[in-house]
Amino acid sequence: MLSSCQESLEDKAVRQAKEYTERYCPTPVVNYSRTDSIVFDQNRHVYIYYLSFCGMLDDQKVVDENRDRITDMLTQSVRESTGLRNFIEAGFKFEYVCHSEKEPKKVLFRIVI
Template structure:
C-alpha cells in the first residue's frame, strides 16, 4: 500500500502539477510521507485569498474536513487510516504558511 501511495502521488504531481483549482488556489504538489502515512497537498494562494484572515473567514478547515469525509476517490487510503495534510502558502511570500492542517482517521 505504501509503495502504491508513493508512486501515485509522485505520478500525479509529475502529470498534473501545478494545477489551478480556482482563481486563487493552485495545487503545487502532492507528496507521500511514508513514516507517518500522510498524503500531503501543497497549495499556493494568489490574489484575494493571499491575505491574512481570508481562510479563517471561509472556515477553510471545516470545508477541507467535509470534502475529505465526502470524497470517494481517497476511499482506499481512508480505509487504511492514512493521514491527510494540507499546506497553503502565500504567492507573495512563499515562506509564509497561510494554513496548515492535518486530518487523521478520527476526523473523517
C-alpha cells in the first residue's frame, strides 16, 4: 500500500494499462470496434490503445469516408473521460491504432490525441 502512495504518474499509467488489458481485453464489440489491448509508452508519455474494427467498419473505404467522425468521437471520448483527467493535465497523449479484424496486420486508422 505504501508503494502506491509513492507511485509516479508514469508507473501508474503502466500499471493501469496492464491491469485493464489483463482484466478486460479483448473487450466485447461495441459500435463495430473492440479494444484488444492498452499499453503506456513511458518514453513518449503516450497511452496506446490497440483496437480492431469489425463488421461494416472493417473496410478501408468506410473508414476513409468517416475519418473526421471517428476522429471527433475518439477526441471527445478522451476529453470527457474523468479517469484520464490526471494524465491529460500531465500532458500525456493518447494514440489509437485500429486494425482490421479480418486482416489483423492491416492498420485501418491511426491517430494521436
